[in-house]
Amino acid sequence: MTEIELSTEEKILKAAEEVFMRDGYDGSRMQDIADVAGINKALLHYYFRSKDKLFEKVFDAKIQSFFPKMGEKFSQDIPFLDKIHIFIEGYMDLLLKNPYLPLFVLNTVNNKDKSEFIKKLPIELSRQVAQSYYVEFKKGNVRELNPAQFIMSLMGMCIFPFLAKPILLDMFKADNDTFDKLMEERIQELKHYVTLIVTP
Amino acid sequence: MTEIELSTEEKILKAAEEVFMRDGYDGSRMQDIADVAGINKALLHYYFRSKDKLFEKVFDAKIQSFFPKMGEKFSQDIPFLDKIHIFIEGYMDLLLKNPYLPLFVLNTVNNKDKSEFIKKLPIELSRQVAQSYYVEFKKGNVRELNPAQFIMSLMGMCIFPFLAKPILLDMFKADNDTFDKLMEERIQELKHYVTLIVTP
DNA sequence: TATAAGTTTAACCAAATGGTTAAATATGTT
DNA sequence: AACATATTTAACCATTTGGTTAAACTTATA
Structure with a gap:
């Protein structure tokens, strides 16, 4: 070191x-x-x-990571579901390393005085997921669904536990380490969920 | 009036x-x-x-509604999946009427100076869902899953759009009315998701 | 050594803010 | 009328806070 x-x-x-x-x-x-x-x-x-x-x-530096630029990963020629799995792994990992990030970003974008900063957010993620989805849908490899609804669900499932962490610690009578383990475990659980949601 | x-x-x-x-x-x-x-x-x-x-x-009044007391509904003798569907309807409805509720509660709960208030939160919801789930699981009517993970996902999927609303409005180039319609539509979509997740 | 930039210290200022006080007024009750 | 309670007004206070200023000191560089 x-x-x-x-x-x-x-x-x-x-x-x-x-x-x-x-x-x-x-x-x-x-x-x-x-x-x-x-x-x-x-x-x-x-x-x-x-x-x-x-x-x-x-803030500029932080919002970039909140809406991750998964460009490279999403442009790879691999099945849609695999991309989502990679997203979950990468994103949960980011959140575990930056547990305060979500509340910080969400507060800022909801703050009237700070709304100027919203312009700078990358809307790329949404576009990439939608495009990648439709390509795969035409091949009949994924079920019909609304990509916008799907991405809200995906992000919500990843982010929510970190926002509600103090409540959840209390609910599950857990400490910080237990919480992190729960989140590690959650990666697999979420992969399972999206598989069920996306598979025809 | x-x-x-x-x-x-x-x-x-x-x-x-x-x-x-x-x-x-x-x-x-x-x-x-x-x-x-x-x-x-x-x-x-x-x-x-x-x-x-x-x-x-x-705050006291608000945290009660954030973790809804679905006691009556969950104690009804109806299938687990139906209870979840009822939860989604009721909760999304609450959120549409109180769009600022989530950020308010989550901020308070994450505020060190205000952590005294956390004690007062109802942990009933978690217990009720878990219990209701296990009863149904033994009957073989639902797939094996971790109820804690499930409830985090359920709440995350419901709440996240309201937290990220300013970003989403920008992303989807939508206005308030469009957003509300998207949320109405979301109720059906979420019911579909949980059906896929819970069904064996 | 001389010069400029980086850094510290400490005092200072104006504005905002939570909270108080006291006196005046209004309203309703006995 | 007498009394208590509710409400207003306005001045006031102590503290916090973002921001400034000026003078001294350090460090590196020309």
């Missing part, structure tokens, strides 16, 4: 990401971010003029 | 619900709530001593 000396800018962005994701925009304090970054508030404003500017930088 | 004169307390609670649900706890201002209720700030504090106390009153 090589010791990497982060630049001040990187330290700030990392700290801002942590604090914004944990406390939300309104709940975050510039002083908090400065503390986490190990610098002072003056330097924070020296690098990023305002809270808004800093937030935008952090 | 009879004109009902709301008491001041009711006016406040209704206003608080509206503002808290729209702006979240941190984003809400006592002055805003007073304005919406058509009273002044002093009177607001006269009825509910603090922002926290007022919030708690609103």
Whole structure:
């Protein structure tokens, strides 16, 4: 493990990401971010003029991962169902590594004051899934369904547990490790579900 | 339509619900709530001593509906699948009437400062579904599955579109009415999905 | 060494906000 | 009328917070 000396800018962005994701925009304090970054508030404003500017930088990077660009994977010439399975694996993995991501993104896009940022979201995923689906449907390999409804279900099934995690921990009387195991197990379960849904 | 004169307390609670649900706890201002209720700030504090106390009153009522008490319906002696269908209808209907509910509840439950409120959530739903499932499983009427995973999927599929609504409107280039129609349509689609998932 | 950029410190400011208080007024009750 | 409760008004307070400023110090580079 090589010791990497982060630049001040990187330290700030990392700290801002942590604090914004944990406390939300309104709940975050510039002083908090400065503390986490190990610098002072003056330097924070020296690098990023305002809270808004800093937030935008952090958010831009995050929304990209929330709607993953599965372009490469979806353009592969493999059956639709296999693509969905790959999506589930990759996405659940991302969520396990970024459990605060969903609430952060969903709050931001639902925030009237921050709605400017919505434009930047990639609508590619939807298009790719739909296109890939129709190709396969014509071959008779998948059942007839509405791709829009399907993708909402797919994302909902993946994301919801991470949004409701505190409730679920309480419900199942589980701790963090148990939850992660439940999510690992969930990958297989979801693959099974979509197979049943998609197969003719 | 009879004109009902709301008491001041009711006016406040209704206003608080509206503002808290729209702006979240941190984003809400006592002055805003007073304005919406058509009273002044002093009177607001006269009825509910603090922002926290007022919030708690609103939240208590809301979390009850987020995890619906389907007790009566689930105790009926009808097939498991039918119960789930009834759940989907009732829950989607609730969400269509309270589109801000999910984000509000999930934010609160994920807020460290508000974690005291989590205790009050009803874990009944999970127990009821699981029990109802096992009864039916023994009769061989449903496929083997993990009820915990199933209920996360069910709730996720219902709730997610309302959380991601601003993104979806953008994605599908839709307006509010189109979205509602999509959700109406979704009720049938979800019934179909769960049938495929549950049927042996 | 001189210069410029990066960094720290600490004080400061204006605005917003939750909450309080006191006095005046309105309304209804006994 | 007398009394209590509900409501308004407006001023006020303490704290938090985003943001600024200026002066000093450090580091690297020309």
